[in-house]
Amino acid sequence: MAYVEFVSTIHKKTNRDYIQRVTEFPKAEAAQKAKEFGYDYWDGDRRLGYGGYRYDGRWRVVAERMVAHYGIKSGDSILDVGCGKGFLLYDFTQIVSGVKVTGIDISKYAIENSKEEVRPYLQVGHANSLPFTEKSFDLVISINALHNLHCYDLDLALKEMQRVGKNNKYLCVESYRNENEKANLLYWQLTCESFNTPAEWDWWFKKTEYTGDCEFIYFE
Numbered sequence: 001m002a003y004v005e006f007v008s009t010i011h012k013k014t015n016r017d018y019i020q021r022v023t024e025f026p027k028a029e030a031a032q033k034a035k036e037f038g039y040d041y042w043d044g045d046r047r048l049g050y051g052g053y054r055y056d057g058r059w060r061v062v063a064e065r066m067v068a069h070y071g072i073k074s075g076d077s078i079l080d081v082g083c084g085k086g087f088l089l090y091d092f093t094q095i096v097s098g099v100k101v102t103g104i105d106i107s108k109y110a111i112e113n114s115k116e117e118v119r120p121y122l123q124v125g126h127a128n129s130l131p132f133t134e135k136s137f138d139l140v141i142s143i144n145a146l147h148n149l150h151c152y153d154l155d156l157a158l159k160e161m162q163r164v165g166k167n168n169k170y171l172c173v174e175s176y177r178n179e180n181e182k183a184n185l186l187y188w189q190l191t192c193e194s195f196n197t198p199a200e201w202d203w204w205f206k207k208t209e210y211t212g213d214c215e216f217i218y219f220e
Contacts, residue, residue: 001205004069004213006062007143007172011217018187018219021047034190037107041190042085049190055087055115063091066141070168074098076138081127081161081171082106082145086114093118102137104130105145127157132164140165140212147173148191158208169212175201176218184219 021027025047034041034049041049066072075098080089083103092099103122105111111122125131127146140161149157161169174189175198176182185195196204198216205214 001211002213003215004170005215006065006069006170007215008217010058010062012220016184016188016219018184022187031190037191038109042107042110042113053085055085055090057091059088060091060095062143063088063095066139066170067092067095070139070170072096072099072139076100077102077136078139078141079104079130079132079137079164081130081140081142081157082148083122084110084114086118086122088141088143089121090115090118102132126153127160128153129156130160130164134163135166136164138166139168139170141169142171144172144174144217146171147175147194147196150193154194154204155208158204158210161212162208162210165212169210170214171210171212172215172217173201174219175216181218181220188219 030048042053045051072078074096077100078089078092080103083089083105084107086103089101089103092101101118101121103118104125105122106124106126108124111124114122127142127149142161146154146157161171174185174192175196176185177197185192201214201216
């Protein structure tokens with residue numbers, strides 16, 4: 001396992017007013033609505049989620065970094081656990097001709113409104129029970145998804161990522177290193193269920209025998 005950074009640069013480009021996040025709209029109501037993972041979360045009011053999640057090419061640099069780091073080539077298979085609208089998977093297909101992409105997400109709305117070019121390769125499903133055989137994919141990734149799981153599902157999801165991947169696996173989750181970052185995370189998040197420090201995440205990885213790479217994003 002190694003700590004690698006593919007997403008942090010994008011994450012840090014967003015300016016966040018943490019206090020406003022909890023004062024401009026009832027936080028409990030916003031979280032409840034967001035956890036439906038429907039229109040409101042993806043394309044509704046910004047206070048309830050993304051505020052309009054449309055393809056703008058921002059994930060291409062992440063795909064390029066992963067392709068270079070993991071040596072992705074034509075014919076390789078990639079699974080994205082928590083793929084959302086499939087934007088990152090689409091970028092993979094544009095960078096590496098002949099790459100095989102598969103995505104799974106709990107949100108029916110996201111799949112139905114995904115990037116048209118990769119929609120046939122996406123499906124609704126849960127990370128705790130991936131409908132694929134052992135060692136099916138050359139690269140298994142999950143970005144900003146597994147921290148949305150309760151501990152009992154997180155345990156299964158990490159084991160599932162390990163099971164369906166061959167060698168290369170990568171996940172990115174929210175974390176915190178101090179009380180300031182912890183408070184900011186609590187203020188900003190809408191769907192997070194697993195609030196862990198890096199050391200606690202490492203405990204989860206060892207417990208589930210997850211051997212892939214990881215990255216943490218912080219709310220500084």
